[in-house]
Amino acid sequence: MVGGDSVAMMECFDKMQTGNQIVFHAQRLDEEGRLKDVLWVDARSRVLMRTLWLACMNNRVPKAILTDQAAAMRRPLAEVMPNTVHRWCIWHIMSKIHEKLGKCARYQEFVNPLKERVYESFDPEEFQTRWAEFIAEYKLEGNEWLQSLHKESHMWVPAYVKEFFWAGMKTTQRVESINRFFDGYVNRKTKLHEFPQKYCMALDQRVRDELSADARCSKYLRRLVSGFKFEKIFQKL
Known part of the structure; x- marks a missing residue:
């Protein structure tokens, strides 16, 4: 020192x-x-x-919480926050598709249909039906990764968790957002004593971005998702 x-x-x-x-x-x-x-x-x-x-x-306590698939977090959260809805970060899961399935036959053919079944199934029943059809069509019954994900569908598939309020979030805000947080402020040549100052500058920018996002939120209409007429009513309200 x-x-x-x-x-x-x-x-x-x-x-x-x-x-x-x-x-x-x-x-x-x-x-x-x-x-x-x-x-x-x-x-x-x-x-x-x-x-x-x-x-x-x-x-x-929070009504809902997002984490990655870390097993070490699941039991403590269930014990400390039994009434909090726990959801896995879907971005972390979907980003592993190429790593886990890239060597499978017909990968290029089924990767988009897989994403479609995950993101566009309207309710759990529809997801289960479309998932079973997908597995059978592309002969993926023996894939252990897909099997493990299917057993935990309620933890990450949007159709299971859309009934809960998530404040527009479906991921843990992406790992790379932490890197972007420091873009333009910190690099490999940043000295130790410079880091706190650079961090504060980055944090100030994040605060300004949040205020700007709040201001924009009050000016623009939300995009319609389902196409149902009652959603149009909510949009106007």
């Missing part, structure tokens, strides 16, 4: 905290006094975190 980037980064945190006492930071050192890791939370994120924590303390 003598000189160099580590001290410069700590000084940066001190300046951030001087301007806003809500900012939090902490660091751990090893036995020889070298920086092991560092944690900081900007003011806006900390306020949001406090709000969520108070909500949970008042038993106001």
